[in-house]
Amino acid sequence: MNIRKELKKIVDIGSRTSLVLSEFLAVIAGKKPVLIAGFHSESGKELIKSNFPNLTLFCGEIIIGNKQKNLCVISRNKSFAKQAIECLYSDNKKMGQLLGYPKCCIEKYLQVFNTSEISTNSPTITHQSYRNAKKCNFLTNNLFNFSSRIDCKKEQSKLYSQYRGLNNKEFFISSWNNLQFISHIPCSYDCKKSIKIGEEIDSLLKKYAPDIEKIIRYTLSKPILFFDLFKLVVFDGHLKGDILYYNKIIPPYFPLENLLMKKIKNGNKVVVTKSKVEIFKNNLSLFVYQKKNETDGFILDFSED
DSSP states (O other), rough: OOOOHHHHHHHHHGTTOOOOOOHHHHHHSSOOOOEEOSSSSSSHHHHHHHHHSEEEEEEEEEEEEEEEEEEEESOHHHHHHHHHHHTTTTOHHHHHHHHHHHHHHHHHHHHHSSSOOOOTTOOHHHHHHTTSSSSSGGGOOOTOOOOOGGOOOOHHHHHHHHHHHHHHOOOOOSSSGGGGGSSSSOOOOSSSHHHHHHHHHHHHHHHHOHHOOOOOOHHHHHEEEEEEETTTEEEEEEEEEEEEEEEESSSSOOOOOHHHHHHHHHHHEEEEEEEEEEEETEEEEEEEEOOOSTTEOOOOOOOOO
């Protein structure tokens, strides 16, 4: 089977595999050496094996923390797949290379991770990517592809479940976790190498799944009020200076404190300073959220120019 036919087949069966469409397309097209995937059922694995016999799949149960996860390594290259299995969760640098991440992003992630006692779902890394960028590019928006970064804490698993429940019915695409052009944490949200990867994936989606590409592009190219990976708000709006003007919030939705979410829904303007997040309705202040620190609430403007 030629690559073009394989790419078309991915779109046809993608919703039955639980794989992230953009990542699977990248592997088949040779843009990504290795894909790490979790399957909800054996039928998903069998679909991949029967439809793509030239792919290598190494599957097994992995212990992460105190939780057992069923993961598969998928690659066109058997050697790459074997290397990925051998260094899974033991050599982050090598794993990043096999997953096709830019060198600058791997090094920045390891620098932050190794020099501070933070878990990988901390807002610290996102804040650094934001601070390192002159202008956020929507192609590097990685904020909705975080499921692989969940640790085993009960509270985080609960939030993740809430997130899934809020959004499963919001998109006609196979899964809301298809909302990504890149699968890594960029060193900055204007990283040229990350943007190039995003452009390549966007091009594949435009050609083979144009309806899905439109939804992904629309959703990723929006301003976002970010608290952490489980608490953020996506706006249909625009940033003017330091003020975010908006008409409404859009999916994907995240579980936020009820009072804060209620005020955001009633407002049309957000102003963020170092110490607070303030919600307005025109010039009337509706609510002030006092920030715990600099990373506890900031705006990432992924709007297209």
